[in-house]
Amino acid sequence: MTRFAFVADDFTGATDALWQFRRFGLTGSLVTDVAGLHDRDDVIGLATTARTSGDPAAVVLPAFRALAELGPLAVQYKVCSTFDSSPSRGSIGAVVAALHREGLARGPVPVLAAQPELGRYTWFATHFVRAGDEVQRLDRYPPMRDHPVTPATEADLRLRLAEQGAGSVGWLPADPAEEAYLARAGDAAFVADAMTEEHVRALGRLLLSGGSGAGPLWCVGSGGLSYALASACTARPASGQGTGVGPAAPVLAVSGSRSAITARQIDTAERAGWRVLDASPEVFALAGDSLREGRHTVVQTTRGPARDPSAIGRLLGRVASHAVRSGLVRRLVVAGGDTSGEVVAALGARSLDVVATLAVGGPVCVLSSADPACDGLEVALKGGQVGGTDYLLRAAAGTTQDAR
Numbered sequence: 001m002t003r004f005a006f007v008a009d010d011f012t013g014a015t016d017a018l019w020q021f022r023r024f025g026l027t028g029s030l031v032t033d034v035a036g037l038h039d040r041d042d043v044i045g046l047a048t049t050a051r052t053s054g055d056p057a058a059v060v061l062p063a064f065r066a067l068a069e070l071g072p073l074a075v076q077y078k079v080c081s082t083f084d085s086s087p088s089r090g091s092i093g094a095v096v097a098a099l100h101r102e103g104l105a106r107g108p109v110p111v112l113a114a115q116p117e118l119g120r121y122t123w124f125a126t127h128f129v130r131a132g133d134e135v136q137r138l139d140r141y142p143p144m145r146d147h148p149v150t151p152a153t154e155a156d157l158r159l160r161l162a163e164q165g166a167g168s169v170g171w172l173p174a175d176p177a178e179e180a181y182l183a184r185a186g187d188a189a190f191v192a193d194a195m196t197e198e199h200v201r202a203l204g205r206l207l208l209s210g211g212s213g214a215g216p217l218w219c220v221g222s223g224g225l226s227y228a229l230a231s232a233c234t235a236r237p238a239s240g241q242g243t244g245v246g247p248a249a250p251v252l253a254v255s256g257s258r259s260a261i262t263a264r265q266i267d268t269a270e271r272a273g274w275r276v277l278d279a280s281p282e283v284f285a286l287a288g289d290s291l292r293e294g295r296h297t298v299v300q301t302t303r304g305p306a307r308d309p310s311a312i313g314r315l316l317g318r319v320a321s322h323a324v325r326s327g328l329v330r331r332l333v334v335a336g337g338d339t340s341g342e343v344v345a346a347l348g349a350r351s352l353d354v355v356a357t358l359a360v361g362g363p364v365c366v367l368s369s370a371d372p373a374c375d376g377l378e379v380a381l382k383g384g385q386v387g388g389t390d391y392l393l394r395a396a397a398g399t400t401q402d403a404r
């Protein structure tokens with residue numbers, strides 16, 4: 001029986017959401033097509049590429065309608081904890097508006113972007129990001145302020161959602177009383193504050209306490225929201241980072257991320273002996289030779305001048321597919337949300353199952369595919385901002401990381 005369902009706006013976010021539910025002992029599946037949805041697990045998720053779409057509502061609404069028929073307690077639209085969206089690309093506000101327009105949401109849509117264990121906090125509806133020992137407003141955090149596609153021009157998420165057409169957007173303080181929650185009844189959506197894990201847990205308890213049987217709770221948020229929902233329905237405590245998956249060699253990493261964090265991870269791997277190759281038409285042979293030598297290899301566009309993201313995603317998808325189908329690798333790392341979608345599609349994935357995590361937001365999945373060469377492949381999908389500088393080294397060793 002399905003207790004929770006989610007639709008993610010990218011593939012890295014989808015695996016993070018599934019892991020948040022799985023760490024509380026809930027069974028779960030992540031599929032890549034509406035045709036693969038089922039009600040055999042506690043949690044069912046669908047990974048999409050809505051974040052790159054000019055009309056994300058059109059991408060996700062068919063899945064929302066199908067998931068509603070499964071009768072879950074809640075349906076989450078999983079978005080990045082850095083709220084990657086704009087009025088013209090991956091608009092979160094447009095999805096909120098569509099939930100009301102289609103008659104799915106019959107009350108205000110809770111929005112929780114905070115994910116404290118990942119260093120994402122919201123206070124007075126204003127979003128903050130921890131970078132090392134410093135906490136910055138989202139619109140002053142360089143990777144998001146200067147994002148080439150969805151720059152963060154405002155840290156007040158109420159204003160961001162209103163700009164994107166969500167309608168009236170309110171605010172819910174951390175650890176709220178039920179009266180404060182009920183007072184938001186007239187809003188199209190409200191932004192929930194959270195600074196601590198207990199704030200997140202308290203919100204989950206509040207959101208699930210008002211189940212009326214009139215349909216699922218429709219909500220929007222990061223992996224922090226997945227954590228909130230899971231923690232509210234099971235007494236089992238979170239199990240930390242889980243167990244590792246052991247070493248693998250060679251490992252191929254493909255990166256279309258432009259994040260400075262990912263760049264530092266690549267630098268660290270290169271110093272440790274990994275071969276780092278720039279993505280180009282010639283890289284297929286170079287990567288193949290490197291992998292045949294048993295050498296961990298990175299194919300990337302993270303360093304150097306920016307290039308067309310969609311073309312790079314397709315190229316990296318072909319690189320990964322060629323290496324896997326040639327039998328050269330059984331563990332793959334993909335950096336970048338948009339890149340992850342292209343790579344998973346190139347591998348013909350039908351579903352993914354989380355088996356471990358290298359860092360919060362960067363789990364290891366086993367991929368299911370009709371192609372025997374790809375079926376059973378271990379894939380670690382990570383967003384650009386995820387993981388410590390040794391993330392790639394841990395990917396090869398199969399060890400976990402405490403990201404707190």
